[in-house]
Amino acid sequence: xxxxxxxxxxxxxxxFKAWKNGNPYLHNPWHYHPExxxxxxxxxxxxxxxxxxxxxxxQNELIMIGTNLPHEWRSDINQPIDYYSECIAxxxxxQFPGEDFYKIPEATPINNLYDLSLRGIRVNEEATxxxxxxxxxxxxxxxGIVRINILFSILNNIAYCPDVELLSSxxxxxxxxxxxxxxxxxxxxxxxxxxxxxxxxxxVAQQVNMTATSxxxxxxxxxxxxxxxxxxxxxxGYACKLLxxxxxxxxxxxYESGFENISNFNKQFKKIKNITPSQFIMYLAKKK
Numbered sequence: 001x002x003x004x005x006x007x008x009x010x011x012x013x014x015x016f017k018a019w020k021n022g023n024p025y026l027h028n029p030w031h032y033h034p035e036x037x038x039x040x041x042x043x044x045x046x047x048x049x050x051x052x053x054x055x056x057x058x059q060n061e062l063i064m065i066g067t068n069l070p071h072e073w074r075s076d077i078n079q080p081i082d083y084y085s086e087c088i089a090x091x092x093x094x095q096f097p098g099e100d101f102y103k104i105p106e107a108t109p110i111n112n113l114y115d116l117s118l119r120g121i122r123v124n125e126e127a128t129x130x131x132x133x134x135x136x137x138x139x140x141x142x143x144g145i146v147r148i149n150i151l152f153s154i155l156n157n158i159a160y161c162p163d164v165e166l167l168s169s170x171x172x173x174x175x176x177x178x179x180x181x182x183x184x185x186x187x188x189x190x191x192x193x194x195x196x197x198x199x200x201x202x203x204v205a206q207q208v209n210m211t212a213t214s215x216x217x218x219x220x221x222x223x224x225x226x227x228x229x230x231x232x233x234x235x236x237g238y239a240c241k242l243l244x245x246x247x248x249x250x251x252x253x254x255y256e257s258g259f260e261n262i263s264n265f266n267k268q269f270k271k272i273k274n275i276t277p278s279q280f281i282m283y284l285a286k287k288k
Contacts, residue, residue, distance in 0.1 A: 044085030051168025052240030066117030169237030
């Protein structure tokens with residue numbers, strides 16, 4: 001299922017848009033937009049489809065969605081007709097303060113936050129959620145330069161939150177996080193270009209002039225996961241993209257994603273996504 005580009009009405013007298021939404025999300029298609037989105041759920045529950053991830057949302061949920069990340073909010077249709085999901089949201093182009101703004105060292109944490117948001121971020125710490133909710137409510141009522149100060153205070157608090165969860169896999173988006181070290185970028189680029197084939201630890205280690213043993217230690221220290229786990233996540237993330245497009249069978253997608261056999265594909269998919277490929281397709285069918 002290909003996402004739809006959704007253009008939000010550009011405010012004529014403001015740098016970004018903030019508002020309360022009290023309508024059910026059932027009318028929203030699977031879509032994306034160039035603006036960064038921060039949404040706080042004040043009422044209701046349902047399912048959020050985001051990238052290749054699926055999560056149940058509820059009241060007091062705080063989600064940040066990065067540039068062009070496909071998503072769909074879908075209210076629980078079993079609720080009474082007047083029990084809509086309600087939220088406070090802000091949409092903004094990350095470049096609205098000017099490109100040079102993000103070159104200053106003080107903006108580094110927010111730059112890193114934008115990189116993470118390309119996978120979708122769920123904030124789990126209650127103190128951060130309470131702070132952001134209060135600021136979002138003020139943002140709706142505030143005018144002038146104070147709005148910008150409030151928005152960046154929100155971003156700063158999320159950037160330093162100690163408990164966040166990424167909602168889609170690193171394999172779902174193809175952009176490279178330029179804030180990472182040069183060596184990690186080389187590894188990432190090599191994997192993205194070769195994950196459909198059989199990638200050995202030796203071949204990747206050679207890209208960064210390391211022995212296989214040193215590479216494994218380096219990679220585990222930087223990512224807290226093994227290289228094998230990482231490449232399986234990349235492959236499963238890519239497989240989810242193909243499943244969303246609905247053009248191939250599960251077997252075809254398994255081989256296209258770099259798995260040598262369907263059995264290992266099913267095993268790794270279940271391990272990483274907590275559902276089978278067939279169950280993932282069933283979730284997608286419910287969206288139609």
